[in-house]
Amino acid sequence: MNDFSDKIVQILNQGALNLALSLGYSLKIFDVMDEIKKPATLDTLAAATALDRRYLKEWLGIMVTGEIIVLSADPPEKKNPEETYYLPPAHADVLTRRAGNNNLGVYTQETPLLTTCAMEAVQKGFLTGQGVSFDHYPRFQQFMSQLSNAKHEQVLIRIFLPSVDNGALVDRLKEGLTVCDIGCGEGVALNLMAKAFPNSQFLGVDNHGGAIASATESAQKMNLPNARFSVLDAAQIKGDKTFFQKFDYVTAFDAIHDQSHPLTVLEGIRAMLKPGGQFSMVDIKAATRLGDNLDHPMGPFLYTVSLMHCMPIGLNDKGRGLGMMWGKEQALALLAQAGFDRVEALEIPDDPFNLHFLCKNLPPKG
Numbered sequence: 001m002n003d004f005s006d007k008i009v010q011i012l013n014q015g016a017l018n019l020a021l022s023l024g025y026s027l028k029i030f031d032v033m034d035e036i037k038k039p040a041t042l043d044t045l046a047a048a049t050a051l052d053r054r055y056l057k058e059w060l061g062i063m064v065t066g067e068i069i070v071l072s073a074d075p076p077e078k079k080n081p082e083e084t085y086y087l088p089p090a091h092a093d094v095l096t097r098r099a100g101n102n103n104l105g106v107y108t109q110e111t112p113l114l115t116t117c118a119m120e121a122v123q124k125g126f127l128t129g130q131g132v133s134f135d136h137y138p139r140f141q142q143f144m145s146q147l148s149n150a151k152h153e154q155v156l157i158r159i160f161l162p163s164v165d166n167g168a169l170v171d172r173l174k175e176g177l178t179v180c181d182i183g184c185g186e187g188v189a190l191n192l193m194a195k196a197f198p199n200s201q202f203l204g205v206d207n208h209g210g211a212i213a214s215a216t217e218s219a220q221k222m223n224l225p226n227a228r229f230s231v232l233d234a235a236q237i238k239g240d241k242t243f244f245q246k247f248d249y250v251t252a253f254d255a256i257h258d259q260s261h262p263l264t265v266l267e268g269i270r271a272m273l274k275p276g277g278q279f280s281m282v283d284i285k286a287a288t289r290l291g292d293n294l295d296h297p298m299g300p301f302l303y304t305v306s307l308m309h310c311m312p313i314g315l316n317d318k319g320r321g322l323g324m325m326w327g328k329e330q331a332l333a334l335l336a337q338a339g340f341d342r343v344e345a346l347e348i349p350d351d352p353f354n355l356h357f358l359c360k361n362l363p364p365k366g
């Protein structure tokens with residue numbers, strides 16, 4: 001086989017493995033194997049996972065040939081030893097829910113999920129240039145919450161917020177600020193912040209009614225009187241006087257590149273900030289020029305998520321369709337166009353895949 005055929009064969013195998021990893025993650029098989037901590041027979045695994053033995057056996061075939069799970073014989077000297085399956089702890093460290101911010105298992109679900117949701121609609125989009133409506137992604141908000149849980153629970157309060165202005169923001173949050181999270185989804189980040197800073201007031205906005213209902217329910221369960229949520233198209237904020245200069249701090253986690261009208265949204269965010277207020281836009285770390293992304297460790301994956309979700313969503317309503325890989329240069333240009341006085345693109349400790357665009361709305365001179 002020539003080199004390129006080899007590459008395609010590898011892709012077929014890796015793509016198949018992604019699909020099977022996704023099944024293993026969503027069915028919590030890796031978590032169960034991690035808890036067992038030693039090689040286990042098929043019967044033991046079927047009992048421990050409460051899953052069908054035959055399906056499990058076929059799935060293990062993929063995992064063993066794909067070198068995710070180790071096959072051994074127990075005891076090896078016996079004539080017909082029973083086969084056992086073992087998930088090495090180093091693999092569990094990135095495939096299980098306990099992995100926290102290192103959890104890559106959760107991402108294995110993304111391509112299969114987006115394929116189920118939008119394959120045909122995206123194919124059609126290639127012919128028509130139209131966007132894909134959000135209705136095609138019924139399980140997306142729930143999936144985003146899983147990602148957010150993995151990401152925000154460990155990083156947001158402990159690392160990200162303390163990194164803003166060398167801890168000065170956290171000091172002010174402890175005293176009491178008004179904060180708004182744009183495109184808050186199911187409210188994972190906002191509720192964590194509301195819990196950590198009870199003297200501050202938090203508003204989460206998202207145009208997805210179902211996500212806001214879940215966010216509100218979580219806030220009630222977590223007993224957070226300082227967290228409120230509102231179903232709102234972020235593009236409406238710019239013309240809404242009730243938002244004008246009401247907030248000390250605004251956040252948008254992974255939400256601006258999905259907007260149909262990102263400039264209007266950014267202008268609205270600038271208008272809702274008090275003079276001297278700050279806006280943290282956290283978005284994918286990439287370059288705008290394709291040629292500058294050749295070394296990106298997750299280039300094909302991120303462009304795929306963008307093609308299957310972010311870009312077609314952003315094309316709706318005659319939108320701009322920035323896509324997830326819009327890149328640092330375009331982000332800085334758009335923030336400047338929206339009128340932000342001072343913008344810094346900052347690395348985020350412990351998060352190599354995102355950039356923090358910290359925007360300050362300077363108080364008027366004199």
Ligand SMILES: C[S@@+](CC[C@H](N)C(=O)[O-])C[C@H]1O[C@@H](n2cnc3c(N)ncnc32)[C@H](O)[C@@H]1O
Pocket residue numbers: 144145148182183184185186188189205206207208211232233234235252253254255258259260
């Ligand atoms: C990729 S998700 C990020 C969710 C959340 N910030 C997080 O970090 O998990 C983008 C979010 O932006 C919301 N969104 C997209 N367009 C919006 C709009 N025009 N107004 C408000 N929210 C919007 C989506 O509903 C979705 O919840």
